Amino acid sequence: MRNFLFLVFCFPICVFAQLKGYTLVKDVPSFKKIFAEQSKKVNSIKCDFVQEKNLSVLSEKITSKGTFMFKKQNMARMEYTTPFKYLLIINADKVFIKDDQKSNSFSSKNNKLFENINKIMIDCVQGTALDNKNFIAVISENEKQYLLELVPTIKKMKDYIKKINIFIDKKDFSVNKFDMIDASGDNTTLTFLNKQFNVGVTDANFVGK
């Protein structure tokens, strides 16, 4: 734990520049414990999402919307509904993608990058993100949220992702926002809305058709 904390606090400041209004969490072990305990109470999540892809140099924002579902231990479904149709289902190590033209199934084990992104997404939702060895994490807080800043340690991920910021609601320890900053400095933000826990999600929602 000491080594972990040493690594976390000595990481280059340019990556972990403190987000305005957030201060470092003093008691990290307590936070981890509560985070894991709260996450155990959640077997499924169903919500809406709004995704914003910010292309800073071009002053452009691409906004899309859809629905998100999660079921323990490792099933996730992202269905984009506007302005395009796109479906991504993760069921353990099986991935199903359906776009306007084709549908495709493959194993995430054949694609390391996908496997790692898949894992961090599921880790975030089920409260085990801080145990993911492929990232170094810094935890901070403000009045209403915790902020987990995750920086990848493996080269293949670093080519695509510079950092992931996860904003966690202090009320119920659910993820409010997931902000992925890519290698070129642009970012993609996923904001989760109208969250419903432990209702209306079955295994059938994670079968690709």
Place this chain on the structure above:
Amino acid sequence: MTFKKYSFLILFFVVACTPKMPMQTTKTKLANTCLQQLKPNIQSVIYNTQVNVVGNHLSGLLLVKKMNADTTRILFTSETGIKFFDFQLTNSDFKVMFCIKKLNKKVVTTQLQKVFRLILMNYGNVHNYEPLATDSLKTFRLVNGKEFVTYTAFNDCSQLKHIETSSNKNKPKISINLDGTKNGIADVIFIQYHTFSFDISLKQIDR
């Protein structure tokens, strides 16, 4: 020699040696006018994109943005926000601003540059396109060494229908079909390579 004879000789050499500008034919002038009308006039558009290349399928969003009179940026990202490439195109230059390793190969970026230049009508000198005689459509052709490039449009020059590159034996290399106009550029575009298995489908999305 007298001054008058010198003057005549000087005048003769000046006129004889002055390079003559080629006279534009009426046909070429009409071609230029039509092609200028057809040239995309965009601010910023996004296409829902499907790519099939040698048995692999990839989809995402293609953003085409005019930065200024001379510069266009073209970005391709996945639906989930992962950026694949970011190119900058000017009349005389092409720059890879960002590209994932798998795509960042000269053969790939060269072909993509060519396709984007063809669609943006930024390929070759518009003054060198000659009209071809056709019945119901207007076709313009550029001879670029061993390559022919043709643009085909409706007779009233309101909309571009087809772009093609071919060898001098008339074998098509790249065919581009265009349909509709939205936000100053074709609404739907289908690009097909004939020399290997590669096609790209583009459909504008409403923002």
